[in-house]
Amino acid sequence: MSTILKVEALRVAIGALTPLSSVSFSLEKGETLGLVGESGSGKSLTAMAIMGLLPLIGGRITGGSVVFDGSDLTALPEPAYRKLRGGRIGLITQNPMTSLDPLKKVGSQIDVVARLHLGLDKSAARNRTVELLGELRIPEPASIYHLYPHQLSGGMKQRIVIAMALAADPDLLIADEPTTALDVTVQAQIIRLLSDLIRDRGLSMVLITHDMSVVAQACDKVVVMYAGTAVEYGTVAAIFDDPRHPYTKALIGCIPRGLAGAQRLKGIEGTVPSVAHYPQGCRFHPRCPRAEAICAAVSPPFIASRDGAAACHFAGAVG
Amino acid sequence: MNALAQSGVGRAFTTPLGLFSGGYILILLVVALTAPWITPFDVTIQDLANSNAAPGWPHLMGTDEFGRDVLSRVMYGARTSLSVSATAIGFSMIVGMALGAAAGYFGGLFERAVMTVVDLTWSFPDILIALMLVAIIGPGLSSTMFAIAVAYLAQFTRLTRAQIVQLKRETFIEATINLGATPAHILSRHLLPNAVAPVIVVGMLAIGDGIILEATLGFFGLGAQPPTPSWGAMMSSGTAQLFLAPWVIIFPGLVVAVTVIAINLFGDALIRALDIRERLRGT
Amino acid sequence: MSEFLEVSRLSKRYTSKRGLFGAARSMYAVNDVSFRMTKGRVVGVVGESGCGKSTLARLILRLIEPSSGAVRFDGLDLLKQRPREMRRLRARMQMVFQDPYSAIDPRYTVADAVMEPFQIQGVRLSSAARSDMISGLLTMVGLNPQTASSYPHQLSGGQKQRIGIARALALKPALLVLDEPTASLDVSIQAQIVGLLERLQEEMGLTYLFISHDLALVKYFCDEVLVMYLGRVVEALPNTDAPARHPYTRTLLDSTFQPDPKLRRRIQPLAGEVPSPFDLGPGCAFAARCPRASERCRVETPLLAASGGGHAVACHHPD
Ligand SMILES: Nc1ncnc2c1ncn2[C@@H]1O[C@H](COP(=O)(O)OP(=O)(O)O)[C@@H](O)[C@H]1O
Ligand SMILES: Nc1ncnc2c1ncn2[C@@H]1O[C@H](COP(=O)(O)OP(=O)(O)O)[C@@H](O)[C@H]1O
Ligand code: SF4
Ligand SMILES: [Mg+2]
Ligand SMILES: [Mg+2]
Numbered sequence: 001m002s003t004i005l006k007v008e009a010l011r012v013a014i015g016a017l018t019p020l021s022s023v024s025f026s027l028e029k030g031e032t033l034g035l036v037g038e039s040g041s042g043k044s045l046t047a048m049a050i051m052g053l054l055p056l057i058g059g060r061i062t063g064g065s066v067v068f069d070g071s072d073l074t075a076l077p078e079p080a081y082r083k084l085r086g087g088r089i090g091l092i093t094q095n096p097m098t099s100l101d102p103l104k105k106v107g108s109q110i111d112v113v114a115r116l117h118l119g120l121d122k123s124a125a126r127n128r129t130v131e132l133l134g135e136l137r138i139p140e141p142a143s144i145y146h147l148y149p150h151q152l153s154g155g156m157k158q159r160i161v162i163a164m165a166l167a168a169d170p171d172l173l174i175a176d177e178p179t180t181a182l183d184v185t186v187q188a189q190i191i192r193l194l195s196d197l198i199r200d201r202g203l204s205m206v207l208i209t210h211d212m213s214v215v216a217q218a219c220d221k222v223v224v225m226y227a228g229t230a231v232e233y234g235t236v237a238a239i240f241d242d243p244r245h246p247y248t249k250a251l252i253g254c255i256p257r258g259l260a261g262a263q264r265l266k267g268i269e270g271t272v273p274s275v276a277h278y279p280q281g282c283r284f285h286p287r288c289p290r291a292e293a294i295c296a297a298v299s300p301p302f303i304a305s306r307d308g309a310a311a312c313h314f315a316g317a318v319g
Numbered sequence: 320m321n322a323l324a325q326s327g328v329g330r331a332f333t334t335p336l337g338l339f340s341g342g343y344i345l346i347l348l349v350v351a352l353t354a355p356w357i358t359p360f361d362v363t364i365q366d367l368a369n370s371n372a373a374p375g376w377p378h379l380m381g382t383d384e385f386g387r388d389v390l391s392r393v394m395y396g397a398r399t400s401l402s403v404s405a406t407a408i409g410f411s412m413i414v415g416m417a418l419g420a421a422a423g424y425f426g427g428l429f430e431r432a433v434m435t436v437v438d439l440t441w442s443f444p445d446i447l448i449a450l451m452l453v454a455i456i457g458p459g460l461s462s463t464m465f466a467i468a469v470a471y472l473a474q475f476t477r478l479t480r481a482q483i484v485q486l487k488r489e490t491f492i493e494a495t496i497n498l499g500a501t502p503a504h505i506l507s508r509h510l511l512p513n514a515v516a517p518v519i520v521v522g523m524l525a526i527g528d529g530i531i532l533e534a535t536l537g538f539f540g541l542g543a544q545p546p547t548p549s550w551g552a553m554m555s556s557g558t559a560q561l562f563l564a565p566w567v568i569i570f571p572g573l574v575v576a577v578t579v580i581a582i583n584l585f586g587d588a589l590i591r592a593l594d595i596r597e598r599l600r601g602t
Numbered sequence: 603m604s605e606f607l608e609v610s611r612l613s614k615r616y617t618s619k620r621g622l623f624g625a626a627r628s629m630y631a632v633n634d635v636s637f638r639m640t641k642g643r644v645v646g647v648v649g650e651s652g653c654g655k656s657t658l659a660r661l662i663l664r665l666i667e668p669s670s671g672a673v674r675f676d677g678l679d680l681l682k683q684r685p686r687e688m689r690r691l692r693a694r695m696q697m698v699f700q701d702p703y704s705a706i707d708p709r710y711t712v713a714d715a716v717m718e719p720f721q722i723q724g725v726r727l728s729s730a731a732r733s734d735m736i737s738g739l740l741t742m743v744g745l746n747p748q749t750a751s752s753y754p755h756q757l758s759g760g761q762k763q764r765i766g767i768a769r770a771l772a773l774k775p776a777l778l779v780l781d782e783p784t785a786s787l788d789v790s791i792q793a794q795i796v797g798l799l800e801r802l803q804e805e806m807g808l809t810y811l812f813i814s815h816d817l818a819l820v821k822y823f824c825d826e827v828l829v830m831y832l833g834r835v836v837e838a839l840p841n842t843d844a845p846a847r848h849p850y851t852r853t854l855l856d857s858t859f860q861p862d863p864k865l866r867r868r869i870q871p872l873a874g875e876v877p878s879p880f881d882l883g884p885g886c887a888f889a890a891r892c893p894r895a896s897e898r899c900r901v902e903t904p905l906l907a908a909s910g911g912g913h914a915v916a917c918h919h920p921d
Contacts, residue, residue, distance in 0.1 A: 038788045139874060153875055183650040183815060185872060188857035192869035210789055213818075213859035217866055236863045254793040255861040256822035265822065267794030271758055490704040494769070497663060499692035500722045508718075509707050 004029050004069055004172055004204045005050070011063030012049050018062070019275040020045045020228045022311075025221070027172075032198055032205045034219035034236070036212060036251065040272040042228040043208045047176050050206070051091060052081040069171065087117040090165030094177035096157035099164060100149045106160045107133075107145030110167050117168035132163050136193060155186035162193065173197075173205040179214065191218050213255045216240055224248045227273055227283040232315075234308020244303070244310035246290045282312070290314055330592035337588030340581040347578060351397040360388035362395045363546045371564040381566040383556065389570055392548040396571060397578075399549040403460055403542075404529030407467035412522045414468070415475025420506055420514070422476070423483030433476065441473035445528075449536055458541040466536070467529045478521055482514035482598065517595045520586055527582035534575050550575050605674070606809060607639040607662070607777060612671030614657050618880075629879040631657040633833035635671075636906075641776070644803065644810040646824030648817050648854065650876060654833040655813045656700070659781045662811070663697055664688060676776070693723050696770035700782040702762035706754040712765055713750040716740070719772040739768040744798055760791035764798070771802065779811045784819075796823060818858045826912075829854065832879055832887040840912030847909065847920040849892045886918070894919045 005027040012020035020042045027033045035043045048054050050066055052073060066073045068089070076084070085091065093099050101109060110132065111125040120128065126145075133141030136159050149157055158178060165173055175194065179187035195218055198205055207219055215222055215236065222239050224232040224247060232245040243249040253266040270287040273279060279286055285295035294313055303315040331337045350357070359377065366386030374381040380389035418437065422430040440448065449466035456462040486492060487510070495505055530550070536542035537551020545552065550571040557568030590596050612635045617628040632654045639645050647655050660666045662673055664680050673680040675695060683691060699705045706715050716739045720727060727735060737747035743764040754762060763783055770778060780799065784792035796819070803810060814820050820827055820842075827839040829851045837848035846852050856867055873891045886892070889899040898918050906916040 038790050137871065155875065184817065184857045185650060185853060188859075188867070188869045189872060191859075192871065211859075212789075213861045216861050216863045217859040240861070240863050251790070252861050254789040256796075256816075256818045257860060257862070264800070265793045265796050267792070267797055268790040269794065271760070271791075490699045490701050491707045493665060494697070494699055494705050494766070495707075495718070495722070497665060497692055497697050498719045498722045498769070498773075499689035501689065504722060512709055513707070 002029050003027070003067075005206070006067040007046070007050065007064070008067070009064035010046065010049055010066065011061065012045055012054060012059055013062045014054075014057065014059040014275075017275045018228075019059075020049070021063070023064075023223070023225070023230045025223045025230070025233055027204050027206065027221070029171075029204055030198065030202050031220045032195075032207055032218055034215040034222045035206060035208045035225060036210065036215050036222060037225035038210055038251075038268075038272050040227075040274065041225040043210075043225055044176055045228070046225070047091075047174050047206065047208060050174060051085055051089065052076065052078070053085075083117070086113055086165075086170075087168045088170050089172045089174060090168070090170040092158075092161055092165050092173060092175040092178045094180050096154070096161045097149065099161045100157065102149050104148070105146055106149060106152070110160070110163050113164055113167035129163070129167070132166060133159075136163055136166075138163075155182055155190065158182065158186075158190055159193070162190075162197075166197070171204065173203055174208075175205060176208045177210070178207075180209070180211075187214075194218070211255065212240075212252050224251065227278050228275065229283060230311070231284065232308065232310040232312075234305070234310075238305070238307040242306065244305050244308070244315040245284075245312045246288050247284050248310070250289075328589065328592065331585065331588040333592075334588055336584050337592070340584035340588065343577070343581045344585055347397055347401070347581075350394050351401045354395045354398045358388070358391035358394050360391040362387060362391050362548050371560060371567075373564075374566050380570045381564065383553075383564065383567045384560060389553075389567060392553055393550070393570055393574055395548045396550045396553060397574070399460075399543055399547060400530050400533050400551075400575075400578075401526075403464055403533050403549070404467060404526045407464040408471060408522050408525045408529050410464070411468040411471045411525075412475050412518060415472050416479045416511065416515075416518060418472075419476040419479025419481075420483050420511055423480040424487065424502060424506055424510065430480070434480070437473045437476045440469055441477075445470035445532055446535065449532060450541075453536070453541045458536075458544065460543055460547075463533055463536050463542045467532050470532065471525045471529070474521060474525065475518060478518055478599070479514055482517065483510050485598075486510050486513050516593050517598045520589045520593065520595065521599070523589065524583060524586040527579040527586075530575060530579060530582075534571075605638045606641040606676060607811075608672075608674040609638070609662060610636050610672045610674075612636070612658070612661055612673065613669045614654075614661055614666065615669040627880045629881070630654075630833045631879070632661060632668075635830075635833075635835050637828060637835065637838060639777075639809060639811065641809050642807055643826060644812055644824045646820035646827045647811065647813045647830060648815065648820045648827060649830035650815055652876070652879070653830045655815075655830060656781055657833075658830070659697065659779045659811070659813060663692075663695055663779060665697075690723075693719070693773040694775050695777040695779070696773070696775040697779040697781060698763070698766050698770050698783045700785055702759050702766055702783075702786065705766045706762060706769075708754055710754070711750065712740070712745075712752050712754075712757075715754075715765055716768045716772055719769060723773060725773075735772075739772055742771070742802070743768045744794075758791075759787050760794060763787065763791075763795055767795075767798065767802070771806070771808075774806070775808075777809050777811070779813070781813045782815065785815065792819075799823075816858075817854045818860075832876070832882065834887065834916065835906055835914075836888070836916045838906065838912070838914040844911070844913055845921070847913070847915045848917045849894050849919075849921075850888050852921070853891075886916075 003026050008024050010020065010023040011018065023046055025033060035046060037043055049061055054060055061074050107129050110129040114120050114125040114128055130141045130145055133144060138144055138159055179190050182190065194205065197203055209215060219236050221235055222233060223230050224245060226247050232248045239248060243252060250268045256265055268287055281297050282295045282300050285291040288295065300311045300313045302309040302311045305315060332341050369382050369386040370384050372378050372382040378388050380393065382388055418433050422433040448470050452466045453462050492505060492509060495509060533542055534551035537549045538555045540555055543549035543552045553571040554568050561568060612632055613630055614632040615628055615630050617626050619626050635658060647658065649655055661668050713736050716736060717732060736750050740747045740749060745761060745764050784795050802808060812824055825841060827842060828835050829837040829848065831850050837846065837851045846855055853872060856870060859867060877890060884903055885900040886904050889895040896919065904916045904918050906914045908914045
């Protein structure tokens with residue numbers, strides 16, 4: 001197996017603030033990695049850093065590296081990045097309308113990507129688009145091609161965005177909460193679609209979500225993020241079997257299990273702090289049920305465990 | 320006062336234009352309120368020996384054909400013009416808000432009836448309405464006020480109605496209805512307080528327009544009757560010796576212009592300070 | 603004991619014109635819905651967005667008038683109540699709304715908002731009783747009494763929803779309708795709010811009608827479940843252990859993920875999308891997507907029929 005994406009000690013600054021630091025993970029070919037955490041934990045910033053989109057919000061990478069297929073992206077000039085984005089890396093956003101132009105037919109919006117990145121001519125691009133829509137199980141692709149975004153349902157729009165992300169035959173997909181705004185049945189269909197694509201095309205994917213049940217369903221590995229930093233990473237099996245970080249445990253505890261007699265739902269008291277108010281020591285300590293005096297003072301190091309590691313002073317302890 | 324500060328009105332004064340225009344309006348208000356006590360000369364006493372004196376000492380703006388001090392009359396005119404316009408607009412605003420709120424809240428046939436009548440007044444030019452009213456009630460300040468009030472009624476009604484229709488869809492209105500609130504409670508505690516800011520700003524801008532309308536009617540001799548000083552009436556009487564004593568017409572004209580510009584500038588500053596540009600669109 | 607809430611054959615029809623000269627089209631947002639609730643129970647209503655859940659809630663509370671049908675609350679025919687009586691009655695049947703962000707007047711402080719129910723219902727309180735009441739209500743929903751002087755824009759979504767709950771419970775209602783109270787909140791906050799609702803139900807002996815699009819959450823939280831599809835109740839489950847018999851309910855179940863990688867679903871592809879609610883023909887509304895659909899399903903509308911033990915299904919080929 002070869003590594004397609006390796007992020008190491010990533011650090012992002014916006015103005016004088018450092019909303020993101022110490023994010024590391026690696027993604028092998030054919031794998032799906034989940035980035036999970038409550039809103040405000042830094043998931044989208046991580047995605048933007050990988051995609052070279054930080055300048056859009058006045059941010060920049062101030063430390064660490066992002067290595068995609070062997071080459072470091074942190075120093076990549078914008079023209080080269082433009083080739084990569086939408087070319088070898090496809091992006092799927094939560095709100096399809098941030099990716100779709102309301103005034104253009106959806107088909108031609110997909111064509112453009114293939115023409116730009118693959119150099120196809122007009123008719124070749126159109127044939128390819130119709131084929132792609134069919135592969136995404138969109139009924140009557142030839143007629144959907146001619147519709148405008150507002151004529152489609154939310155789930156269908158999201159499929160169109162997936163088609164755009166796939167149009168240039170990428171190696172890596174970055175999906176930022178692709179199903180958060182959708183109904184459960186539609187979410188299930190989209191997740192199945194993405195899983196099939198990963199398997200059939202040998203793609204790799206970074207799947208961003210706040211929902212641990214989506215991670216359990218669709219990912220091979222996980223990075224749990226909190227307040228702009230990674231707090232635990234590991235294989236999905238290990239993380240759910242034996243979560244080491246109290247935040248990971250709490251996040252899992254937030255999801256109702258559809259089984260009778262399940263344990264009571266436990267929320268996480270308080271809210272994610274904003275960049276300006278990241279606490280000293282362990283950033284989770286004000287909300288942590290396990291916190292002791294050391295947590296407020298010393299930032300915990302990563303302690304390795306089975307198939308992963310957690311940044312908690314007590315990650316090594318049993319229980 | 321607390322509510323005023325919190326609403327952001329104070330922020331209108333933070334830009335140079337807002338400060339100057341707001342400051343000018345405040346000074347003008349003080350002059351209008353205290354005119355009977357602070358004018359350097361009596362505004363009605365004639366001094367024929369001193370008629371048509373050029374600006375200088377002690378008549379800073381000169382005197383008119385009867386030897387009356389122009390500055391004093393401009394100051395006193397502020398009292399007439401502002402109070403006529405403000406009273407008329409205030410009245411129009413209250414009626415317009417009541418009509419608009421009721422139309423927006425209850426909807427249906429009542430709304431259609433109100434809006435048809437109001438739109439009818441909207442489609443006539445202001446000055447035409449004013450002339451019609453003068454023809455009916457006769458010239459004087461009360462018909463001027465009535466004319467101004469009718470001329471702006473449509474604007475207030477429409478703006479209020481649009482606000483109410485929009486606010487009615489907010490969850491907090493449904494939640495309040497669900498607590499068992501009466502329409503009176505919903506309107507007086509939630510809808511009107513949330514709708515009032517843009518209406519007040521439009522009202523303030525309308526006072527500027529009202530001043531012009533008052534001056535126009537006064538100029539044609541249909542407004543304030545002599546010897547009451549009003550800016551329009553002063554300009555009107557000044558036309559007779561336009562070349563002999565141009566100051567008689569220039570100073571009131573200048574004050575009308577500056578006042579209207581100041582009101583508009585301050586209105587803009589208010590719109591920005593209260594962040595209500597979006598809510599004023601399309602009405 | 604008479605039924606606490608009895609909904610009989612309730613329908614709400616909307617008509618709309620397409621364009622200036624278009625023919626009027628009509629749809630049933632709620633179509634022939636009947637059910638009963640006993641005091642102290644938690645009944646869940648589940649279905650995808652647009653299936654009529656909010657419309658049903660508004661009809662039950664008579665916030666909108668039905669096209670046909672009746673609602674009896676505690677022995678009273680709600681539709682026969684005159685405005686004054688209805689306003690009085692509202693104190694006993696309250697609702698928490700989906701969107702906490704616009705559920706409080708932006709000009710009201712938290713204290714004003716939670717005291718408004720008393721003002722509306724003409725309950726006079728001395729100023730000492732008033733401040734006791736404010737801090738009592740805020741404490742009850744897990745807020746610091748110091749938030750009393752805050753304005754809504756200073757609060758988080760979760761805090762606002764707590765205020766919404768405090769307002770709804772201020773007058774000690776018997777029935778609380780919860781219309782997706784956590785749909786716009788983070789999972790961690792959702793779990794907090796659900797925990798709060800559980801506690802309050804136990805303490806105050808409340809009766810809940812809990813609306814959600816999340817079957818896992820409904821199964822976790824409710825005693826009985828109504829499943830809605832395009833305005834109709836397609837299945838009524840007497841308890842959450844009862845096996846689903848309607849193919850749509852099964853689809854919903856299969857679309858719900860578990861926070862456990864060992865319980866991954868095999869997601870079955872679902873044909874097409876939810877059809878347009880306008881001018882639905884005869885037959886089962888789910889037929890076009892249903893794996894079991896027969897010719898009969900396409901011509902004859904299945905009615906909700908009791909199948910023993912309080913279970914009811916509207917399907918020609920139930921499990
Ligand atoms: N443009 C920005 N300017 C300043 N801070 C930002 C900006 N975008 C995000 N942040 C901050 O960075 C943190 C992480 O945000 P984000 O990556 O959007 O979180 P998530 O996607 O996990 O919800 C948050 O505290 C947020 O306030
Ligand atoms: N006031 C209305 N006018 C016209 N159609 C409406 C109105 N309210 C709701 N609907 C329609 O009724 C259906 C059900 O809506 P709703 O009850 O809000 O569904 P849910 O709450 O399950 O998402 C939707 O198709 C919606 O568009
Ligand atoms: S380091 Fe302390 S505060 Fe942080 S997660 Fe571990 S126990 Fe909790
Ligand atoms: Mg995000
Ligand atoms: Mg709804």
